[in-house]
Amino acid sequence: MEGNKDEANRCIEMAEKFIKEQNRDKAEKFLHKAERLFPTQKAKDLLIQISLMAPNKSEPTQPRKRTVHQKSEDTEKKSKDYTEEQEEAVKRIKKCKDYYEILGISKDATDSEIKKAYKKLALQMHPDKNKCPGASEAFKAVGNAVAVLTDPEKRKQYDLYGSDEDRVSSRGHQYTYTRGFEADATADELFNMFFGGGFSGSNVYVRRGGRWQRQSSSNQHQERTNQREQQNGYTAFIQILPILLAILLSMASSFFISDPAYSLQASSKYPILRKTMNLNVPYYVKENFHMEYQGSVKRLEMSVEEDYVQTLKHACYREKSYKESMIWKARNFGDQELYHNAQNIKLPSCEQLQNLRAR
Structure with a gap:
């Protein structure tokens, strides 16, 4: 995080320079970048300041002819259904080497700080909100991070051995986070636990036959309810079966087994x-x-x-x-x-x- 803070301060300095030059667009761009790297009150105050500035007057009054390259760039921008901020966030997570860096927290972060960081990133990376390539893998990495770091035993083991085992390998355009510690629940299950079922009317990703498929949250809830109802009777019987067996064995032993002739420990029966x-x-x-x-x-x-x-x-x-x-x-x-x-x-x-x- 300290490295991000220094970079954020440099962005603020660049923004102040452009504010003096009355270049609102560039100043705003650097301030937004500073906020992403390390949020500060100074950056927020400067954003409010430039919102009151007049638009840039340095723009030419006469329209210029657009080149073929510029037209292709405009077409590409229009075809994108994700923002530059979302793309930068995904790229950052792909470069991370451990779970603490993914969540943007220190190694002595508390449980509440870990969960707070997860909630912010999970909303930003969820496949229904972020259409950027690689967002799904980043979303899973964020889920793995919070699942391990909020489990005291897993976090202890990860702090001891995780730093040497963390790797981020790239295969083509698919990024696989290969670590020695993985989450017991899927990224979507963790998201549903934190946000009570995800976005209203949104799609929830479930694993079937080794592949991720979309399923509406209402259908998933109904499916889980039906499964629980079917399993309730069988589960109740399995839970009570050991007690029934113990009672039966105790009753049988009283009929067929006599007391032993001795004991290695003194008691009221063997004094x-x-x-x-x-x-x-x-x-x-x-x-x-x-x-x-x-x-x-x-x-x-x-x-x-x-x-x-x-x-x-x-x-x-x-x-x-x-x-x-x-x-x-x-x-x-x-x-x-x-x-x-x-x-x-x-x-x-x-x-x-x-x-x-x-x-």
Whole structure:
């Protein structure tokens, strides 16, 4: 943005020069350009000033004969259904190398500033408002930018890796924005979310069979309403199905599954502490264990030890995974203190498992 500010100031200086020369047209042209690059109150005041100026008197009174080249230029201008300002805006976006530059914001811009910049550009680039070649691609690029930068996780990843991956490649007259981070929704879906369905009576672009097709916003709304109504019943059933299965399984378990003979954790149902003969592993049984349990205590304690060892293995794996992830994070951010702390993370379950194996 600072580069745009300097260029805007140069345009204002040129405009002031032409105002002194009473050249209203050129002064107005440079002031409009300054406003596009970096809006300022000074440019607005000068525009008001030249609106009060008399028309240029430097125009010749006698009509000049138009050359063939001039006539072709006039014909071309008449055939265009877009303005020079729209064309300049599309060209600017095609030259941008990252999402912040596309939206014309700084990297520390707030969420509201991002959305404000998007709304301005989206209205300017929408295919129903801007017929300039390349406007559709620019509109999609603006949509991608706001979708990524308003998502906290995607924006964090983009700030870390996006600058090295951003590329804008040209194939013939088609420009493709190839970045490592893309929007989950289409550019038109994002536009509809921000503007409540787009322009009244306008066309909305939808993707069908790999191609973009126009569809009126009213037809699209009706189509989506019908789809939602058809899916409501099936979706409701899918959502409630896990709850029904859980209830059925709970009821079945109460009939066919009895309580286990022991627990590795003390509770009101298992208050009595015991230890295995081999590895001295603590476990808990019911108060009536001696009367109720009819099996082999030796085999039971073997099961206790196997269960205990498996529990330690799982806990050890989680502790190692956490430690490795913290070490990787510290290396990635180049944080020496974080790396030192990660190296000193204790692995209590792994230590207990090692002590058991040493017996």
